[in-house]
Amino acid sequence: MDKITFMAxxxxxxxxADLWLDAVQAAMERFQINTPARQAAFLAQVAYESGRFPLxxxxxxxxxxxxxxxxxxxxxxxxxxxxxxxxxxxxxxPPEREQQIANLVYGGRxxxxxxxxxxxxxxxxxxxxxLTFKENxxxxxxxxxxxxxxxxxxxxxxxxxxxxxxxxxWQSHGCNELADANNxxxxxxxxxxxxxxxxxxEEAFQLASNxxxxxxxxxxxxxxxA
Numbered sequence: 288m289d290k291i292t293f294m295a296x297x298x299x300x301x302x303x304a305d306l307w308l309d310a311v312q313a314a315m316e317r318f319q320i321n322t323p324a325r326q327a328a329f330l331a332q333v334a335y336e337s338g339r340f341p342l343x344x345x346x347x348x349x350x351x352x353x354x355x356x357x358x359x360x361x362x363x364x365x366x367x368x369x370x371x372x373x374x375x376x377x378x379x380x381p382p383e384r385e386q387q388i389a390n391l392v393y394g395g396r397x398x399x400x401x402x403x404x405x406x407x408x409x410x411x412x413x414x415x416x417x418l419t420f421k422e423n424x425x426x427x428x429x430x431x432x433x434x435x436x437x438x439x440x441x442x443x444x445x446x447x448x449x450x451x452x453x454x455x456x457w458q459s460h461g462c463n464e465l466a467d468a469n470n471x472x473x474x475x476x477x478x479x480x481x482x483x484x485x486x487x488x489e490e491a492f493q494l495a496s497n498x499x500x501x502x503x504x505x506x507x508x509x510x511x512x513a
Contacts, residue, residue, distance in 0.1 A: 296330050296498035299340035307340045310446040314454035323501035328466040331491035333415040333453050344443040347412030349385035360392045398422030413442040414449035416456045430455045
């Protein structure tokens with residue numbers, strides 16, 4: 288896949304393609320994302336999740352209004368939302384409050400220790416697939432041979448690591464087989480069980496399928512994109 292094709296498939300900028308193309312191709316090869324159907328579905332999902340292959344770092348954004356916090360994180364109390372969301376005159380939630388939000392909403396879950404430990408912030412949504420929670424960082428690190436629990440910033444700041452993590456997650460959740468079966472909705476469920484952004488994901492899939500000449504519903508096993 289050349290840079291022009293990658294940009295057409297993902298709507299990434301030229302700078303984004305320069306940063307991500309080699310890393311993504313290596314990750315797809317390692318985790319058998321090796322047919323047009325698989326690659327189109329994979330590129331669509333990670334492009335949507337990451338915001339179209341941006342420059343580094345790639346990290347979850349907690350710049351929420353008070354109303355946005357209330358709608359997104361039901362575990363927060365109204366009082367917490369009122370104090371942590373954007374205040375009058377603010378254009379962005381300050382970094383220290385973003386960190387507080389992450390620790391509150393992700394602390395004490397899926398391997399994360401309570402909020403005071405900073406696990407929620409350290410293992411916030413990161414990389415192309417928005418990997419979240421210490422347990423998932425541990426599993427991903429074991430799979431790719433990197434200590435991501437000890438150095439979670441690698442998922443946010445290193446393109447090769449971020450690409451490998453996303454491809455590992457994809458393969459380990461059966462998404463290659465779902466792509467073979469042309470079941471893009473089921474892939475979305477594996478990545479976001481609430482199907483958030485489903486229309487945008489479908490549009491990204493159509494774009495990637497057109498760019499890669501992937502034809503959903505047609506047998507393509509063993510056909511690789513050069």
